[in-house]
Amino acid sequence: MKKNEYEQLRLDHQLCFPLYAASRAVTQKYTPILKPLGLTYTQYLVMLVLWEQDGLRVSELCEKLFLDSGTVTPLLKKMEQQGLLTRERSGSDERVVIVHLTEKGMDLREKAKNIPSEIGSCIALSVEEAGALYTLLYKLMNQK
Amino acid sequence: MKKNEYEQLRLDHQLCFPLYAASRAVTQKYTPILKPLGLTYTQYLVMLVLWEQDGLRVSELCEKLFLDSGTVTPLLKKMEQQGLLTRERSGSDERVVIVHLTEKGMDLREKAKNIPSEIGSCIALSVEEAGALYTLLYKLMNQK
DNA sequence: TACAATTATATTGTATTCAATATAATTATG
């Protein structure tokens, strides 16, 4: 029984591991594609959010991306330096920082337009598989 | 048609995002569980591999975990300092570093034994869902 | 056997992540 005692600890019995490895693998696929746009993967996620809805608070960006201020604040500062966005304190509540895209930030959308299909073409999943995966992952990420 | 032009760039149309967010969410579940063992998540993965097969090369650990030497080398040094393992150059090939668990490293396995079920109990997926997810993730991580 | 490739780790530099804490502004309450 000695063998079975630790059976559960086998790497190939873990769900966390392929999740972790697949996530990194997919992120790595983005790196060369995002490089011409001057974006990292996390910066790209911020842009996706802002292209959909500009003028969000830092806290709203954090919520949408499931990231905390320790990650997002330096990220936004860097992106501000790069001229992609602006950060200004709200007039009505000085604690709040509102993020707006610059012209340059908005223009980048055009260059990014085809990235999803580029990525899609190098991900070997059928539409059904991708849909099933999507559903399962959302289930996983939305539980507290 | 302006709206549809950028439809693909919506955050909720991306597969990468729930993958990334779910991965981080799951890793975060491990943090408090691993803390009593003095392990981080990545260190735990190294231990899983070594508990299964001791005496691996650094390169073999890298392959199994899909990590590169820039991640693994400092990780192993830290774990060596903590007394969990030893790193020695191979006699037959001085380029090779062989990693062995110490007594302390092996003993930790007993304390880790129930972690998979602890994690399993806070992951809200059925056995079938977990199986399907597992299969899809392996598909994703194994494509070059 | 010199010495050009190759191989195995290690190092460096940049960019995340996140827990924990700090700070400043606003709100709630006695």
Add this chain to the structure above:
DNA sequence: CATAATTATATTGAATACAATATAATTGTA
């Protein structure tokens, strides 16, 4: 209205990740 509690963001510190490069050892080959 003073101040305790809360809120929003920022800072700090520790641990990853990974691309790019470096170094040392080994192998292949003219």
